[in-house]
Amino acid sequence: MIAAERYTEAYMINWESNVFPGILGRTCDRPCEPACRRGRVEEEPVAICRLKRVAADNKGEVKSLMPDAPAEKNGKKVALIGGGPASLTVARDLAPLGYEIHLYDEWHKGGGMMRTQIPAFRLPEEVLDEEVNYILDMGIHTHFNTYVDSLKEIIDKGYDAIFIGTGAPRGRDLNLPGREEADANVHIGIEFLANVAFEHVDKIGEKVIVLGGGNTAMDCCRTSRRIGGKEVNVVVRSAFETMKASPWEIEDAQREDIPILNNMPPKEFVVENGKLKGVKFGKVKAEYDETGRRKLVPTGEPDVFIEADDVIIAIGQDNYCPWIERDLGIEFGDWDLPILDKETFQSTLPSVFFGGDSAFGPENVITAVAHGHQAAISMHHYCEGKDVKERLAPMTNLVSQKMGIHEWTYDSFIADDLRYKVPHEDKAISLKERKVEVELGFSESTGFKEAQRCLNCDVQTVFTTDSCIECDACMDICPTSCITFTNNGEEEDLRTRLSAPAENLTQDLYVSEVLPTKRVMVKDEDVCLHCGLCAEKCPTTAWDMQKFLYNVTKAH
Amino acid sequence: MTYLKPTFRHPKMPKNKIGFAKADYEGAVSTLCAGCGHDSISAAIVQSCYEMSIEPHRLAKVSGIGCSSKAPTYFLSNSHGFNSVHGRMPSVMTGANLANRDLIYLGVSGDGDTASIGIGQFVHAIRRNLNMVYIVMNNGCYGLTKGQDSATADYGSKSKSGTENVFQGIDLTAMAMEQGATFVARSFSGDKTQLVPLIKAAMSHPGFAFIDIVSPCVTFNNHVGSTKSYSFTRDHIEATSAIDFVPKRDEITVDYQEGDGVRVKLHDGSTIELEKLSSDWDPTDRQSSIKQLHAVKASGQLLTGLLYIDPESQEFHELQQTTERPLNELREEDLCPGSDALEKINQSFR
Numbered sequence: 004m005i006a007a008e009r010y011t012e013a014y015m016i017n018w019e020s021n022v023f024p025g026i027l028g029r030t031c032d033r034p035c036e037p038a039c040r041r042g043r044v045e046e047e048p049v050a051i052c053r054l055k056r057v058a059a060d061n062k063g064e065v066k067s068l069m070p071d072a073p074a075e076k077n078g079k080k081v082a083l084i085g086g087g088p089a090s091l092t093v094a095r096d097l098a099p100l101g102y103e104i105h106l107y108d109e110w111h112k113g114g115g116m117m118r119t120q121i122p123a124f125r126l127p128e129e130v131l132d133e134e135v136n137y138i139l140d141m142g143i144h145t146h147f148n149t150y151v152d153s154l155k156e157i158i159d160k161g162y163d164a165i166f167i168g169t170g171a172p173r174g175r176d177l178n179l180p181g182r183e184e185a186d187a188n189v190h191i192g193i194e195f196l197a198n199v200a201f202e203h204v205d206k207i208g209e210k211v212i213v214l215g216g217g218n219t220a221m222d223c224c225r226t227s228r229r230i231g232g233k234e235v236n237v238v239v240r241s242a243f244e245t246m247k248a249s250p251w252e253i254e255d256a257q258r259e260d261i262p263i264l265n266n267m268p269p270k271e272f273v274v275e276n277g278k279l280k281g282v283k284f285g286k287v288k289a290e291y292d293e294t295g296r297r298k299l300v301p302t303g304e305p306d307v308f309i310e311a312d313d314v315i316i317a318i319g320q321d322n323y324c325p326w327i328e329r330d331l332g333i334e335f336g337d338w339d340l341p342i343l344d345k346e347t348f349q350s351t352l353p354s355v356f357f358g359g360d361s362a363f364g365p366e367n368v369i370t371a372v373a374h375g376h377q378a379a380i381s382m383h384h385y386c387e388g389k390d391v392k393e394r395l396a397p398m399t400n401l402v403s404q405k406m407g408i409h410e411w412t413y414d415s416f417i418a419d420d421l422r423y424k425v426p427h428e429d430k431a432i433s434l435k436e437r438k439v440e441v442e443l444g445f446s447e448s449t450g451f452k453e454a455q456r457c458l459n460c461d462v463q464t465v466f467t468t469d470s471c472i473e474c475d476a477c478m479d480i481c482p483t484s485c486i487t488f489t490n491n492g493e494e495e496d497l498r499t500r501l502s503a504p505a506e507n508l509t510q511d512l513y514v515s516e517v518l519p520t521k522r523v524m525v526k527d528e529d530v531c532l533h534c535g536l537c538a539e540k541c542p543t544t545a546w547d548m549q550k551f552l553y554n555v556t557k558a559h
Numbered sequence: 560m561t562y563l564k565p566t567f568r569h570p571k572m573p574k575n576k577i578g579f580a581k582a583d584y585e586g587a588v589s590t591l592c593a594g595c596g597h598d599s600i601s602a603a604i605v606q607s608c609y610e611m612s613i614e615p616h617r618l619a620k621v622s623g624i625g626c627s628s629k630a631p632t633y634f635l636s637n638s639h640g641f642n643s644v645h646g647r648m649p650s651v652m653t654g655a656n657l658a659n660r661d662l663i664y665l666g667v668s669g670d671g672d673t674a675s676i677g678i679g680q681f682v683h684a685i686r687r688n689l690n691m692v693y694i695v696m697n698n699g700c701y702g703l704t705k706g707q708d709s710a711t712a713d714y715g716s717k718s719k720s721g722t723e724n725v726f727q728g729i730d731l732t733a734m735a736m737e738q739g740a741t742f743v744a745r746s747f748s749g750d751k752t753q754l755v756p757l758i759k760a761a762m763s764h765p766g767f768a769f770i771d772i773v774s775p776c777v778t779f780n781n782h783v784g785s786t787k788s789y790s791f792t793r794d795h796i797e798a799t800s801a802i803d804f805v806p807k808r809d810e811i812t813v814d815y816q817e818g819d820g821v822r823v824k825l826h827d828g829s830t831i832e833l834e835k836l837s838s839d840w841d842p843t844d845r846q847s848s849i850k851q852l853h854a855v856k857a858s859g860q861l862l863t864g865l866l867y868i869d870p871e872s873q874e875f876h877e878l879q880q881t882t883e884r885p886l887n888e889l890r891e892e893d894l895c896p897g898s899d900a901l902e903k904i905n906q907s908f909r
Contacts, residue, residue: 043570044567044570045567121867190724299633408593409562416563417565417567418565419566419567436649471787472594472777472781472789472790473749473793474594474595474596474597474748474749474777474789475597475598475599475602475748475749476593476594476598478602479601479602480564480588480589480596480598481597482564482565482567482568483567483568483569484568484569484572484581485569503569503571503572504569504571504572504573506571519790519793520793530567530569530570532565532567534565536563536564536565536588539593540589540593540594540598541593541594542592542593542594542777543594
């Protein structure tokens, strides 16, 4: 659809399930891209994330296409604690069903960590506001600037169900010598980002050290570069390869002249005359024991001292909910995480549900959205007195794409293009002004070309044994040698007898019924391009290209 | 619309001894009807050349006119090619072969091109034992002109319009055998396990190697009553033997049971291994082969596999004692050795 310039429809398909196409099109952790099958035939997957942004940037009016909250309510009241992606997703799913929804958040606007932890140069405020407001405008009762300090009080208000999506709000600290004395110049990563976002902080020292190798560390160092940091170093205690940050975020930091120093655990905050001077680091290397567990052992090299005016600690965050009284019936397990049903997100107190980082610990926005959808189904069932565990299967559908001998209703042509790079704003400009967005997004024409790289995984090759005359045409034409006609056997044995090596065991083989010559058709889907040549070359339409539609089950 | 084949290939596809992948032996996307037997034969040729590690520029493909003769476009894009005149492929081939004996010659023809307009050329190429592979993609009809019976259509076979053929069909293998061909085989486009080793053996055979391949025409000759349809051929096939071809550099790894196996050693050191399915047939004895061919035909079946091979075959250049070098490599001093040499020759006649 993006290739067909049907941006509005593309946006809506995306909005249905991920709720924040514009936000995620800029900031997603992209768990989908490693799964993209383009990566199996060449170096890089399709830039799925950035294409979502293309749809979001170029869409037309969408508000009228979104569901409205009915004027007549269903008489049920639910409370959502926390205004982040998980809670907003629950609101998006339940509001159209007539629920009266009350959303509580400590800040003055919704968005949660998307607002406090994602810097404006990655996610402009207008984009965030727009997509958050699509949901809040569904008649959500917002209680902003309200820090909920007692769940009991909320329960006492008589809600039919309560959803908790308060994230993992506590950044980890680092207890090293000198920490207390240096306190004025040592900051916790997510607090620092929130303070910058709300403009409580607008400058930092010229020399900054960021401790940690995750995405928060990358956001901290890049933010520092924009508010006065000239010599910003990221120091990570382990190796570069094991850093948790997304590769593209590391790249973006390096592009802004931020060195990343690895295998250096901090030892001490060096303080002179009551003021932070810098940090002393040891040098280590990774060793693995028999169980494969990693141990960082000192290399014996001398310690390294790095000067710093400010240090930002971004080494992870934890769940923290002191506001949930422990006598309400909600049980907690390790790490202060609630004990939940993994599918329904229901806590041990049946009316209370969790989602997002507060459910199973820190993850990412798209996971929080997924939790929200599932929790919304559970809450709806719970409020209707139905079994929470009983869930409808997702909707699936297969439709033939055949129009003519060589014509399909999908674009079967396979482009050779390599992945396109997203253009960036001039570094001199973006480093000067914190709110200038660095990534400019694909233009429409680049978006088209990138979309052409898609291998159409939604279009399936469907084989009908009865029609096959075993002429071998499909096997002969297949560019990636996916198809074999051979005698049947056990999968392990079959895999050794195919036209091409079939080594991806996570990809099932497609095996037909027995054909007249007693052979079977075996297709290894692993590197199928969905080019449709097998079906075009089939004289009896035993092969057909059929579009597969999958709609995840949602409350609405 | 896809007449273009995607350029992506399976990333783990192996390479052959000279570093080429199978894709390097492919051609353009076929414009023949979907399911045409000819495309299967093209794929078998690609497979054979890949397995034989033939450098594509060392092969020349020559064809006449017809669906079959279009096929060379669809394989071996990097080889020499000549799409000649109807029925005249053997003449063009003879010329090319005379000029450069170093290439591997692959002639592709059809039942019309060979059994009708080109039948005279065909028998003379056999007679001269020209060093080439002669493939007939035999579908028993004229596909290009809407499916009329061809000269190889079997007596009694029904055309698509329902009329039975009242003429006797020409059996090209029998004809080649009678004419003294030194390598005669028959196969079926739908049986690559048999076809690929046959093509490989034919390419190694010094002299005229003929393969008649039943190649169903899905559009005009694949109905009930046709004797060249996929299902009829499959139901009536009777193979002479299970065949394997072992190139000369390879170690022989195929193990045959004592008594059943026949090994035919070729001039270049390669071997054809046959697991005989019939005891009263010797592939190197022309008479027993002809007898077998007729006996199976009389029983209403179609004999396939290697039918006859002459391991002592001497090809045209050997018979004619021509120069061992291609003509384009002969320099003026080779062609005009000078007055002294002429004088010597003249002296020898005195």
